[in-house]
Amino acid sequence: MDVTFDGQRLRAGREAREQFYDSRGYGRPRGGELELAPVEAAHLLFRGDIDSVRDQRESQNRLGFESLLASTAVSEVSFFVYKDLRDRGFYLSPARGSGDDTDRPSAQQPTGDADSEGAPGEFVVYPRGQGPWDDTVAYRVRAVSEREDVPARELRTLVERADSEGATAVLAVVDEESEVTYLELAAQGIEGATDHTLPSVQGTLLSDRVLVADPPAVLYERAFYGQQLDPEGQVQLSLVEAAYLADTGTLEVDESQEGDPVDRLRDRGRAVEGARFDRRLQVYSALRKAGVVPKTGFKFGADFRTYAEVTSVEELGHSELLVRVLPAEHVFAPRDLALDVRLAHGVRKRMVFALAGEGLSWLVAERLTP
Amino acid sequence: MDVTFDGQRLRAGREAREQFYDSRGYGRPRGGELELAPVEAAHLLFRGDIDSVRDQRESQNRLGFESLLASTAVSEVSFFVYKDLRDRGFYLSPARGSGDDTDRPSAQQPTGDADSEGAPGEFVVYPRGQGPWDDTVAYRVRAVSEREDVPARELRTLVERADSEGATAVLAVVDEESEVTYLELAAQGIEGATDHTLPSVQGTLLSDRVLVADPPAVLYERAFYGQQLDPEGQVQLSLVEAAYLADTGTLEVDESQEGDPVDRLRDRGRAVEGARFDRRLQVYSALRKAGVVPKTGFKFGADFRTYAEVTSVEELGHSELLVRVLPAEHVFAPRDLALDVRLAHGVRKRMVFALAGEGLSWLVAERLTP
Secondary structure, three states: OOOEEOOOOEEEOHHHHHHHHHHHOOOEEEOOEEEEOHHHHHHHHHHOOOOOEEEOOOOOOEEOHHHHHHOOOOOHHHHHHHHHHHHOOOOEEEOOOOOOOOOOOOOOOOOOOHHHHOOOOEEEEOOOOOOOOOOOOOEEEEEEEOOOOEEHHHHHHHHHHHHHOOOEEEEEEEOOOOOEEEEEEEEOOOOOOOOOOOOOEEEEEOOOEEEEOOOOHHHHHOOOOOEEOOOOOOEEEEHHHHHHHHHOOOEEEOOOOOOOHHHHHHHHHHHHHOHHHHHHHHHHHHHHHOOOEEEEOHHHOOOEEEEOOOOOHHHOOOOOEEEEEEEOOOEEOHHHHHHHHHHHHHOOOEEEEEEEOOOEEEEEEEEEOO | OOOEEOOOOEEEOHHHHHHHHHHHOOOEEEOOEEEEOHHHHHHHHHHOOOOOEEEOOOOOOEEOHHHHHHOOOOOHHHHHHHHHHHHOOOOEEEOOOOOOOOOOOOOOOOOOOHHHHOOOOEEEEOOOOOOOOOOOOOEEEEEEEOOOOEEHHHHHHHHHHHHHOOOEEEEEEEOOOOOEEEEEEEEOOOOOOOOOOOOOEEEEEOOOEEEEOOOOHHHHHOOOOOEEOOOOOOEEEEHHHHHHHHHOOOEEEOOOOOOOHHHHHHHHHHHHHOHHHHHHHHHHHHHHHOOOEEEEOHHHOOOEEEEOOOOOHHHOOOOOEEEEEEEOOOEEOHHHHHHHHHHHHHOOOEEEEEEEOOOEEEEEEEEEOO
16 A cells, blocks of 8 residues: 655555545545545554554655654654553544644644644544544544643633534643643632621731631621631631732731731731742632632632531531642643642642632632543 | 840740749840740740730830730740640750751741740640750651741751650641641661672663663563563653663663664653753752662652562552752742641651752651651
């Protein structure tokens, strides 16, 4: 079988179309012939379904699996993901022209043709038993190396594209042993059902928190603000809790001192954490306003753990989410993403990244076995 | 009982010395009297053992627990750790003059007197049943807030000081609910017993790894380099494995191309990871030279997991360590430290931070219940 390679894509005749596309979902028909992406040809070479391809550029040299993989046309990171999904029984195609292939951080990605190749390392995966001749997409998968950082912005774009085609967005991370870990990503609103009314409260600002010497019972026991210093006694509020309560008019702090109490609390928060404090306050406020109770997620390495419905601390259920607060321009290291998701899974919670900038967006990440 | 406060330390008479120092380890004798650190006085106030202290600076005002804690003399972070260790049955004292209290990042720490107060937030904890009148120190504890970043350098200094007095170094992190998490820190050499001899190997450089088309069996099966692409077939090496093997003269890569192969591999590694690749290679090489086999720790969110003794991949045991590679000047966020330690504990491994700079130092961190 004659398969030719022009440096970007591969072409084969009618026989290949019947054998590879019609029955197994490789490539795309072009007239009566078949066009293959380099990653698809690499897989056919790896399986031995084709022996070699003819390189039209270099005096008709023949390329085998190893030499195609060593060329810049296909990254082995994409190949491992392609192969793994094929091994799991899926048909898949390189994604069509997403147009984001110019601003990717890695210099080693194939440049490809946006129309035929799509974003480098991005695939559309069809439901099992379906293929490129159907209209349904099960997963939109982006393949990255364990070593390659991924901007949060690109993950949000991936989710948007997946949502628009009714698919699940997936980050497929190829580790240094070429094993693939799949992380499902979703944009999701947060909603809870916690509701209460608070009387006004007086507090004293300490260095790293606020002490409420004479708290109304509802503050801690029903609304779950702060922590009791001793049973039925004083309540200490974290700075982020205090800043939110001052901002909503519930908390008054050291009225003897000058300046707006919210500013004083913010300044104290920023003194240690800088802009991270503002982001945490932004996320804390959004969660509280959504009826969710955020408490520290320190024991889980997160900013917050959250309770969707608190009616009393005595009858507190299991917290559902772990929230990590990040700036909107954050760049994820796949290792850290995997760590967060793994830990959250281990404690039966969902991992949520709160991307705080001018607005706020939520990115939920979970392990996935396709 | 008359206890006076000059803004930095507190003094009380002979009666206090008998009642608080001799029988319960508070303070330090000065002549026949007792000198108390603010955190010790705060604890006595909290317990009701003293009612108030007399502030010598401000027209003999009397201070109670809340007003002492709200002053700059004592941080409530130190107080919560002091109280928690007391509740656990330990006697402890603020550390004497460690001299590092001038370059700490937080502006809210009491400045204190280096001779009497030691590093702010640093305590020496005596073995249970012992106290400041004995010579033994069980733990040297540094108290920090969940929100406060801690430079790796300061943790190394803490470990050195603890080692010099035969004590265990402990970072005590106070979370926003004022709960204390204890992390034991140790500087520790890494040693393994893996031993093998490798013949020279030929590889092809792909974009993100090296393919060895015809590997000697020992490469993967005995020395556990790389991963098999298919059983008994080609082996792919990660860039860090390949750079180490090229550096030690075992691996030859694409002899047709120009330039030193180690440089080419390093350049490829740096293209994606920058200086992080050099640090990972430095740590990988040190581990291999110590007889330990490092493999990717991706699934655990770490750089490497390690095997102390590999004789064959078929009989591979449990990996013992998770290694995270960091620059020597790294600043830890307590949340991330807690996350790493918690995950390592959950998979029955030890968490090791490799601090890579001009030299290399190891910091082992584990959960501790004092």
